[in-house]
Amino acid sequence: MDVMPKWADVVLVPLFSLVLAAFLSALLILAIGESPGEALKLMVQGTLLRSAGWGYMLYYTTNFIFTGLAVSIAFHASLFNIGGEGQAMMGGLGVSLVCLFIPWPHWSLAIVGASVGAAVFGMIWAGLPAYLQAKRGSHIVITTIMFNFIAAGVLNFFLVGALKPKGSMDPATANFPASTHLPTFEDMAQLLGFEKMFRSAPANVSFFIALLACVAVWYLIWRSPLGYEIRALGKSGPAARYAGVGSVKIIMITMMISGALCGLMAINTTQGESERLILNFTEGAGFIGIAVALMGRSHPLGVLLAALLFGFLYQGGAELALWTKIPRELIIVIQALVILFTGALTMMVRAPLERLFLAAWRG
């Protein structure tokens, strides 16, 4: 046996990549004259040791689960959806139209409506590049990048134009009516009798929708005929076609599911947190989905864990920026290193690991 068993490959490669990324980040922190140990302590204290920290962390995690799942499902069909950012922006537009123009009696109904709006808008925005890939052979990476910029333009157009309330200077919509506001973790904790928990943290019920999405994607990919067809197409296009899997159909469906998942991110940010549609609400979450999917090995459980990790990093990074001279952009560096090691330099990471592992295995 000269290869690692599958479990070792799945677990050790991302972990080792993370260790490498952490090591390089520690060097960077040292180089700019701060202490890596102190930084880590601050991040843990600000995130894991207080409930509000958890509330922020899980808020970021919710976004990253949606975009991570979206990128993963496209990966299974050998498609690279780099357009999560644009699809999420359109999702935000869908959420706002639903929340602003339909009088919802209760949040539990509003969240269903908003989810449908978000998913449909994200789906449409991913559907066009998918169509161009499937029928015209246009490279989906390039078209989805272009659609990110076009989506930013569309969002801008509506936020400085039709959707901006009269007399307002902000490029944002009006506040959503109170009946659409989602219960936050703070509200839920109070309901259960815990006062002073998750104080003013933005995490809300959409976290549970994200968890449901993980289960749904797991079932879709590994337990449904459609998932089988998606994976078949991803492994080998000609073989899948020979087996009667229509590539046009699968590309369309996969990308539309992917777009819908990205769009769903907006119920967390737009309906759950800001309670109105603002510019730049995606904050790069569409791109972080790439890191999350790579780190999570395109498996929903892995995506959940990686999303938790990135949620921790984002909240921890905010703490660092607050208390030290380390800017938030350090997190972007860590994110870049994770993408680099888990996605592009896998051979470099895997080879020495494999040798070590096999040496230890044989004793």
Next chain:
Amino acid sequence: MEFLTLLQVLDSSLRLATPLLLACLAGLFSERAGIFDIGLEGKILAAAFMSAAVAYATGSVWVGLLAGIGASVVLSAIHGLASITLRGDQIISGVAINFLAAGLTVVVAQAWFGQGGRTPPLQSGGRFEPINFPGAIPSKEMADAGPAMQLYSELMSGHSLLVYMALLTVPLSWFVLYKTRFGLRLRAVGENPAAVDTAGISVVGMRYAAVVICGVLCGIAGAYIATALQANFTKDMSAGRGFIALAALIFAKWRPWYALGACLLFGFFFAVDNRFQNILLPAWSLSSVLLLTAFGLVAYVWRKELLDKIVLGGLGLGIAFVSALIVISAWSAGMSTQIKIPVVFIQSLPYILTVVVLAGFVGKAIPPRSGGVPYVKEK
């Protein structure tokens, strides 16, 4: 529009097209050799930061330029290592490089200068200054001069050295790619690396050479932005130019002279967008253009499959709907009312045009055949 106004817009187009052109040619070399590079943006950003920081520290713009090129080439080397030697995913590597640059520039700038991720403003000597041609008149006297003098002084003279260098890079790239042995091999490596290997030429070597050229050109583009167009580095100052260059590259179908045309066109969009806040068109012309597009789409899908009907037909109906909205809103005031074109539409035009070209409805863009595929030598 007055002739002088037109000249000023063209002048500004040229300035704004320069970084696009350099980055586009950078991408051209890389992609022609079979290495996709969506990390142009990151390389430009890294070069912009290093050139501004070093030019400030040393007071010499030339040292800054070299430092910028150095930073960009280092990122290129990472991309080369990942995609050539380690045969990793080129797209993912490019994404990582973009983030690496976006994060590192701010972290380092903050630690170095402590000004919130910016570098201090450059004094003269730390910048590329405009070069005034002999006999060119200053802009104060421009209004009274004749058209030829205006053309000479406003459009041709008064750019920084890098603008002229970028323009010269176009024929140079064309010559290198199409008239030299190196260029033939480079293009062959992007089309059929196995054939090049059989001829005893190192595929790896050729691809590394292309990636390094790409790094150098991106470095100049970044230095131009931070030391000529602006006078310091600010966070995310590349502002998507790397992606627009990528769009221009596709628009230009991976050819140097077309790249010049595409970049000048996209530069023109930006210049128009900068200069005119309101672009007004009569309602009848706007709605009829939209209606014609919609009609064309519907006619095209008439005998196509269901999927084409849903997607393109839906798009056509959407455009028809917008056109109907314009007609309704302009009806009472008469169809010759001026309608304002949204600024964001002009800003999005490069991306929309690229998608149209990629879709192959207007001149199909066919990428190098082995682009994005790592080369594995037969054992």
